Amino acid sequence: MLKGMRRLISKVHKLDPGHVLHMGTQAPQSLAAHLDSQVSGQSPRAISRTSENDPAKHEEQHEGQHYSLPLQDMKTIFPHGLPPRFVMQMKTFNEACLMVRKPALELLHHLKNTNFDHPAVRYVLYGEKGTGKTLSLCHIIHFCAKQDWLILHIPDGHLWVKNCQDLLQSTYNKQRFDQPLEASVWLKNFKTANERFLSQIKIQEKYVWNKRESVEKGSLLGEVVEQGITRVRNATDAVGIVLKELKRQSSLGIFRLLVAVDGVNALWGRTTLKREDKSPIAPEELALIYNLRKMVKNDWHGGAIVLTLSQTGSLFKPRRACLPQELLGKEGFDALDPFIPILVSNYNPKEFESCIQYYLENSWLQHEKAHTEEGKKELLFLSNANPGQLERLCAYL
Amino acid sequence: MAAPVMKTVRGWSDLALGVRSAVLRLPGLSQVRWSRYSPEYRDPQIDKEYYRKPLAEQTEEQKFELELRKTQLIKAAPATKTGSVFEDPLISKFTNMMMKGGNKVLARSLMTKTLEAVKRKQFEKYHAASPEERAAIERNPYTIFHQALKNCEPVIGLVPILKGGHFYQVPVPLSDRRRRFMAMKWMITECREKKPRRMLMPEKLSQELLEAFHNQGPVIRRKHDMHKMAEANRALAHYRWW
Numbered sequence: 001m002l003k004g005m006r007r008l009i010s011k012v013h014k015l016d017p018g019h020v021l022h023m024g025t026q027a028p029q030s031l032a033a034h035l036d037s038q039v040s041g042q043s044p045r046a047i048s049r050t051s052e053n054d055p056a057k058h059e060e061q062h063e064g065q066h067y068s069l070p071l072q073d074m075k076t077i078f079p080h081g082l083p084p085r086f087v088m089q090m091k092t093f094n095e096a097c098l099m100v101r102k103p104a105l106e107l108l109h110h111l112k113n114t115n116f117d118h119p120a121v122r123y124v125l126y127g128e129k130g131t132g133k134t135l136s137l138c139h140i141i142h143f144c145a146k147q148d149w150l151i152l153h154i155p156d157g158h159l160w161v162k163n164c165q166d167l168l169q170s171t172y173n174k175q176r177f178d179q180p181l182e183a184s185v186w187l188k189n190f191k192t193a194n195e196r197f198l199s200q201i202k203i204q205e206k207y208v209w210n211k212r213e214s215v216e217k218g219s220l221l222g223e224v225v226e227q228g229i230t231r232v233r234n235a236t237d238a239v240g241i242v243l244k245e246l247k248r249q250s251s252l253g254i255f256r257l258l259v260a261v262d263g264v265n266a267l268w269g270r271t272t273l274k275r276e277d278k279s280p281i282a283p284e285e286l287a288l289i290y291n292l293r294k295m296v297k298n299d300w301h302g303g304a305i306v307l308t309l310s311q312t313g314s315l316f317k318p319r320r321a322c323l324p325q326e327l328l329g330k331e332g333f334d335a336l337d338p339f340i341p342i343l344v345s346n347y348n349p350k351e352f353e354s355c356i357q358y359y360l361e362n363s364w365l366q367h368e369k370a371h372t373e374e375g376k377k378e379l380l381f382l383s384n385a386n387p388g389q390l391e392r393l394c395a396y397l
Numbered sequence: 398m399a400a401p402v403m404k405t406v407r408g409w410s411d412l413a414l415g416v417r418s419a420v421l422r423l424p425g426l427s428q429v430r431w432s433r434y435s436p437e438y439r440d441p442q443i444d445k446e447y448y449r450k451p452l453a454e455q456t457e458e459q460k461f462e463l464e465l466r467k468t469q470l471i472k473a474a475p476a477t478k479t480g481s482v483f484e485d486p487l488i489s490k491f492t493n494m495m496m497k498g499g500n501k502v503l504a505r506s507l508m509t510k511t512l513e514a515v516k517r518k519q520f521e522k523y524h525a526a527s528p529e530e531r532a533a534i535e536r537n538p539y540t541i542f543h544q545a546l547k548n549c550e551p552v553i554g555l556v557p558i559l560k561g562g563h564f565y566q567v568p569v570p571l572s573d574r575r576r577r578f579m580a581m582k583w584m585i586t587e588c589r590e591k592k593p594r595r596m597l598m599p600e601k602l603s604q605e606l607l608e609a610f611h612n613q614g615p616v617i618r619r620k621h622d623m624h625k626m627a628e629a630n631r632a633l634a635h636y637r638w639w
Contacts, residue, residue, distance in 0.1 A: 396510075
């Protein structure tokens with residue numbers, strides 16, 4: 001009996017003596033997580049960051065660690081498309097750090113092994129609200145930008161199907177509608193992100209804007225974009241031309257094309273826009289949506305298509321819907337079929353610990369109790385390891 | 398109804414938090430604020446640390462307390478008091494005072510957004526400051542909140558007393574809870590009334606809290622006005638009879 005007691009006491013002394021009391025009240029499965037966090041807590045505090053800032057070199061060993069992106073690059077690569085809370089965090093910390101997570105690593109592995117002669121593969125990131133789909137998409141975009149791909153990034157599909165103040169009848173096709181404001185804003189951001197390609201790509205067809213203006217075959221794509229930005233009436237048609245030309249020319253092999261759409265379920269849902277006679281407009285009657293649907297079809301090669309589903313901005317979808325079938329509907333699912341679904345889930349214990357460590361390093365968690373084990377357990381409980389919730393909780397602690 | 402409880406039970410004098418002052422219920426005197434609980438009900442002990450103390454560390458009285466609680470009737474704990482480590486009674490009280498129409502969700506979200514706004518402003522200042530000034534910048538929104546409200550508390554108050562058909566503002570000492578209440582009330586009224594139309598409450602509140610933390614701003618000025626009035630009416634202090 002005494003030998004048993006001695007072994008027990010020596011085991012107890014191996015752990016931190018202050019936590020002896022807590023052990024007795026904990027359930028066995030959280031014990032493993034607790035020990036994990038203790039072990040990582042006692043080792044040097046470098047686990048939350050990695051010095052590997054090139055997404056191409058991210059491997060499983062970097063999983064859970066944050067890598068920093070230079071702020072100058074953020075302005076060129078992401079003129080739009082970052083979640084607003086992340087932008088606030090970037091401004092507060094004066095740095096942009098993304099966590100390397102499994103879904104992004106999986107996607108990177110697929111992208112590195114793409115065969116550019118086969119049709120473009122569609123990857124769909126799906127998951128619960130706040131799990132990190134948009135930021136995983138941003139990780140992929142950063143990787144592709146570093147590899148010199150042409151990035152076609154639509155920041156939020158839902159913005160194009162709701163709250164449009166000025167809807168014009170399209171000059172190209174009488175049945176469809178133009179959205180000059182949204183199109184011109186998007187063209188401006190597209191120009192910022194892909195400056196160098198605009199002076200290299202030449203269009204292969206003549207397009208006539210109106211009786212006096214036209215753009216000849218062989219002129220630069222930059223001209224089309226300029227025309228769209230300056231003449232807001234033709235912006236939607238300019239977007240259509242850009243999409244058509246890029247799709248045609250990516251197969252030639254001059255550049256690699258990445259089509260990244262956040263909130264792709266907007267393309268096949270319903271809109272809240274109405275005609276003058278108050279009858280609803282279907283998404284395919286909007287020229288932007290019509291052209292984007294053609295882009296997302298896998299009948300071209302020379303790149304990849306990465307899509308994200310989002311319930312947050314969606315229209316007429318229940319709050320709990322997060323699966324592809326629920327959010328895309330029959331029409332959307334059939335249009336996107338076949339695709340590779342990638343689930344983005346909540347943080348596992350290692351990632352959670354890393355996130356808390358990152359906040360502690362930036363002194364973001366100012367509350368005294370947040371540094372203690374009790375505080376961390378409570379944060380885990382309150383947020384359920386959901387990245388979005390954890391960020392909102394830590395904001396006021 | 399139970400007979401008035403006599404205070405002969407030992408250990409009542411060192412009851413921990415949440416004790417109501419046990420007023421003797423004499424027949425003929427009706428309570429102004431009364432509860433549905435009869436006098437033998439005891440207040441609940443929310444603190445987790447109290448129950449986690451090992452037996453060896455507890456004093457005689459605490460052991461007696463624990464034994465007593467096993468048999469005594471205990472009131473239900475209010476929904477707002479959690480066993481959370483992040484709970485702060487002053488923040489809860491402030492949130493309740495900000496609440497309108499029972500909309501606690503809105504009041505709490507305003508409070509959390511205010512704390513976040515305070516934190517972000519301080520971080521901005523921190524990053525803009527030189528290394529020598531950085532040590533002086535306080536980034537913890539909770540310390541700023543507590544210090545700001547403490548700075549707003551008046552030392553002496555005024556009470557209208559009727560004498561000879563006229564009401565006179567008589568300077569009077571204030572209890573701790575009255576002072577805390579006045580500070581919070583002034584802060585909330587100031588933010589509600591003097592706010593520009595399109596500015597949201599968290600932004601205005603964070604601005605006022607930061608100014609009060611540095612002993613500037615309209616709430617501090619109101620406190621000083623109160624002190625000046627009290628000083629001016631010093632002669633009327635004799636009208637107070639308590």
